[in-house]
Amino acid sequence: MSSSMATKLLLLLCFVICRLISTVGSTMEMVDPLEKVELVRLGLESQLKLSIDPTDMEAASLDFGGMVRARPFAVLHPTSADDVARMVRAVYESTHGLTVSAKGHGHSINGQAQTDNGVVIEMSNGFLKSANDDKAMRPSRPPSSVVLGVGGSEDSKYVDVWGGELWIELLTSTLEYGLAPKSWTDYLYLSVGGTLSNAGISGQAFHHGPQISNVYELDVVTGKGELLTCSEEQNSELFHSVLGGLGQFGIITRARIALEPAPQRVRWIRVLYSNFSAFTNDQEYLISLHGRPTSEKFDYLEGFVIVDEGLINNWRSSFFSPRNPVKITSLSSNGSVLYCLEITKNYDEYTADTVDQEVEALLKKLSFIPASVFTTDLPYVYFLDRVHKAELKLRSKGLWDVPHPWLNLFVPKSKIDEFDQGVFKGILGNKTSGPILIYPMNKNKWDDRSSVVTIDEEVFYLVALLRSALDSGDDTQTLEYLIDQNRRILDFCRDAGIGVKQYLPNYNTQEEWMDHFGDKWDLFLHRKIQFDPKRILAPGQRIFPASLPSSSPATSSSSSSSFS
Numbered sequence: 001m002s003s004s005m006a007t008k009l010l011l012l013l014c015f016v017i018c019r020l021i022s023t024v025g026s027t028m029e030m031v032d033p034l035e036k037v038e039l040v041r042l043g044l045e046s047q048l049k050l051s052i053d054p055t056d057m058e059a060a061s062l063d064f065g066g067m068v069r070a071r072p073f074a075v076l077h078p079t080s081a082d083d084v085a086r087m088v089r090a091v092y093e094s095t096h097g098l099t100v101s102a103k104g105h106g107h108s109i110n111g112q113a114q115t116d117n118g119v120v121i122e123m124s125n126g127f128l129k130s131a132n133d134d135k136a137m138r139p140s141r142p143p144s145s146v147v148l149g150v151g152g153s154e155d156s157k158y159v160d161v162w163g164g165e166l167w168i169e170l171l172t173s174t175l176e177y178g179l180a181p182k183s184w185t186d187y188l189y190l191s192v193g194g195t196l197s198n199a200g201i202s203g204q205a206f207h208h209g210p211q212i213s214n215v216y217e218l219d220v221v222t223g224k225g226e227l228l229t230c231s232e233e234q235n236s237e238l239f240h241s242v243l244g245g246l247g248q249f250g251i252i253t254r255a256r257i258a259l260e261p262a263p264q265r266v267r268w269i270r271v272l273y274s275n276f277s278a279f280t281n282d283q284e285y286l287i288s289l290h291g292r293p294t295s296e297k298f299d300y301l302e303g304f305v306i307v308d309e310g311l312i313n314n315w316r317s318s319f320f321s322p323r324n325p326v327k328i329t330s331l332s333s334n335g336s337v338l339y340c341l342e343i344t345k346n347y348d349e350y351t352a353d354t355v356d357q358e359v360e361a362l363l364k365k366l367s368f369i370p371a372s373v374f375t376t377d378l379p380y381v382y383f384l385d386r387v388h389k390a391e392l393k394l395r396s397k398g399l400w401d402v403p404h405p406w407l408n409l410f411v412p413k414s415k416i417d418e419f420d421q422g423v424f425k426g427i428l429g430n431k432t433s434g435p436i437l438i439y440p441m442n443k444n445k446w447d448d449r450s451s452v453v454t455i456d457e458e459v460f461y462l463v464a465l466l467r468s469a470l471d472s473g474d475d476t477q478t479l480e481y482l483i484d485q486n487r488r489i490l491d492f493c494r495d496a497g498i499g500v501k502q503y504l505p506n507y508n509t510q511e512e513w514m515d516h517f518g519d520k521w522d523l524f525l526h527r528k529i530q531f532d533p534k535r536i537l538a539p540g541q542r543i544f545p546a547s548l549p550s551s552s553p554a555t556s557s558s559s560s561s562s563f564s
C-alpha cells in the first residue's frame, strides 16, 4: 500500500472513530493503522456498510469518459435514504475536510462523480448489489421502488423512484401500468439522480422540457446531512437548486416523476438535407408546433450531422431502413456534409389508422432532399432503448470502453449558421470520431429557477460531439488530438462571439465556472453556502475548492469569502 493511501485511510478512520464505532471506542488509539481500518470496516458493517474492497474502489474511480481517475477512501452502498443522510452528517460533523460524492451510473465524462479525499456513495450499482445480496436490507425504500400516484387526472400521474434508479428500470416498472415518463435522455442506463443533476434532454424536450421540468417532488440529503422533502411548495429553494445543480446542494434519494400514458408504437422517420439553413429552418418550424394538438406535431425531434457512414460516427443511429434502398453517399455531392432530421410520431391501436396521414401532412411542409425519406416502425420501448442496442454493438467490437472526450454545447439560434461554418464545415472538416447531434429546444420549457445554465434566446440548440478516442494509427482519432480540437472549438466560439454554454459543463478554475454561470453565479454561490456550507458534496465537478480541515464543523458556513 502506498503512503498516500495509508494517509487517506487514516483520515477516514479518524472521522469514523468519532462518529460510528461505539464498540471499539478508545481502544482504537492503541492499534496500528491497518488494524484500525479493519476495525472501522467491521464497526461500520453494523451501521453503514463502508467498503474498501478493491473492486468497489476501482469502480468508484472510473467513469464513462475514461480520462480522469480519483480513488476514494471508501465506498458506501446505501440501503436507504437514512444511510445517505448518516454518511453525509458524519462527514459534515468531522473536522478533516472530507468529501462525499454521490455516484449514479458513472456516465460522467470528466470525473464529476469521483472524489480522492472521501467517500463515494454508489447510488445505483451499490443499491442493486446490496438489494440482491440481502433483500431484508431494504428498509426505507418502497418494495418495488415504483409507487404510482393514485387519483387525480391523467396529468397528475407520477412515479416515486429511488435516486439511484436507472431510467431503464423505471421505464420497465411504469410500463406495467401502461405509463411512462414524458421526457427522456437518448440513453436509459443513466440514473435518475445523475440526469436530474444536469437537466436530462432528448428529442421530447421541445414540448415537454428537459427531465428537470417534469419532476414534482424530491427527497434530498443536503450537505449538512439533513433529509428534506422539497417541491414547488415545500423547501422550494432547495428543490430548484438541486435540479440541474451538478450535485452541489444535495443528494437526491427520491424523485417524483411525471408520467403519461405510454404509446404502443413509434413511426421513426429520417430525412436528409444538404443545405444547413433548410435543415435548421425545418427543425425550428417543427418545434414551434409544440402547443398544437398531438395530431399536428411530432413527438420527438432531433438531428445529426452525417460526415461519413463508418460505425464510429454513426453508432447511435444505425438505421437507414432496408425499405429505403437509397445510398446516403449518392445524396451528398463531393463528400460534403449532410444533415439528418430525425422525428417520430407515437401511436397506438386507436390512432394507427391516422398516423400515416398525420406524418404525411407534417412532412409536406418540409424542404428535405426529396428522395431521402427513411422510415421504420417499432414498439415504443425499443425506440426509447435504441442506444443500448448500439452500445452492445460497440462493446462486441471493443469500442465502448475507450476514452470519450465529449463536448456538449448549447448554441444560440441566432448564431447556429456561424457555428456550422466555423465548426462543422471548418474545424471538423470531414473527421468527427463520433456522432454529432444537433437539435433545437424551446427556452420557455425550461424553468429559470433551476440551477442549470442555458442560453438567453427563445430557441437554442444542443450540439453534442460524442467522440471516441481510438488507437487506430490515425492521428486525428487520438485522445490528444480530440481534446485539442475541443479546445479549438471553444476558442473559435469565444473569438467569434457565438455565446455558447457547455451542457454537462467541465472547467478547472473557479473563474471559468463564474463565467459559465454568468448572472446566476451569485445565486449558485448563495445556494452552496446555504445547503452545503462545508463544500462536502460532488467535489469532482471542481467548482469549489476543497474545504480545509478545521476544528469547528460550522466555521466555513458563515461567510461567502471562504469560497473564493
Ligand code: FAD
Binding pocket: 063, 064, 101, 102, 103, 104, 105, 106, 107, 108, 109, 112, 113, 114, 123, 163, 164, 184, 185, 186, 187, 190, 191, 192, 193, 194, 195, 197, 198, 199, 200, 201, 202, 246, 247, 248, 250, 251, 252, 253, 504, 538, 540, 541
Ligand atoms: P454520474 O456520472 O454517476 O454522476 C453525475 C453527477 O451527478 C456527479 O456530479 C454526481 O455526484 C451527481 N449525482 C449522481 N447521482 C446523484 C444523486 N442521486 N443526487 C445528486 N447528485 C447526484 N444526457 C442527456 O441529458 N441526454 C442524453 O441523451 C444523454 N445521453 C447520454 C448517453 C451516454 C452513452 C452517456 C455516457 C451519457 C449521456 N448523457 C445524456 C449524459 C448523462 O445524462 C450525464 O452524464 C449523467 O450525469 C449521467 O448519469 P449518471 O447516473 O451516470 O451520473
